[in-house]
Amino acid sequence: MTALNSQKLKHEQIQYIEFLSKNLVQAKNFYTNCFGWKFTDYGAQYTAFAGDYVDGGFAYGEPINGSILIILYSVDIEATKSKVVNAGGTIVKDVFSFPGGKRFQFTDLDGYELAVWTE
Template identity: 70%
Template sequence: MTSLHLQKKLKHEQIQYVEFLSADITRAKKFYAASFGWKFTDYGPDYTAFGGDYIDGGFTSGEPIKGSILIVLYSEDIEVTKRKITAAGGLIVKDIFDFPGGRRFHFTDLDGYELAVWSE
């Protein structure tokens, strides 16, 4: 974990850190920076961390395992977020649909991980 964790109050029993395997960390950083504006701190060639207001995480070298966990990100403007993802090379695998509480879509990143984005 990074020193970023010391800067914010942790919430009891809430997701606090997510770690991805990536076949190409440089490519993952470029994709997530373009799609969501994430900032990264490198810790050698095989690990990079990202920090946010609500969750921290990292990418470590390795072959991704598809389908193990669905990470859901929030967007204030789901259409703009979808366009940013596709422009960065992401693939929409389930287009925007309504569900009780909002709208959501699923995409795969450049390593093949499936994630979702929702909006109210």
């Protein structure tokens, strides 16, 4: 995730949106030109963006309808994971580390996949 001011982060609020793109350069150019988003590359397969009211990223891959990954922020990732499981959600990627923090991914009762991250 991008380096964010912790005061902006709200517990269990949607905070990050992740897209797939088969051409990251094209995606960066489009969103920079349209909305002024600023990009930070994390290797050839991922670029993060920051805008006035949204943060997110583009991972290299074939875009698929419905493939945007909604990511929530948590101050206590284990407590949030427990709440997801207790509510009937299914963990599809257990907690893992990445540059900038940790996250897990789950599906809700309708099968939608979301993620939760922490610093």
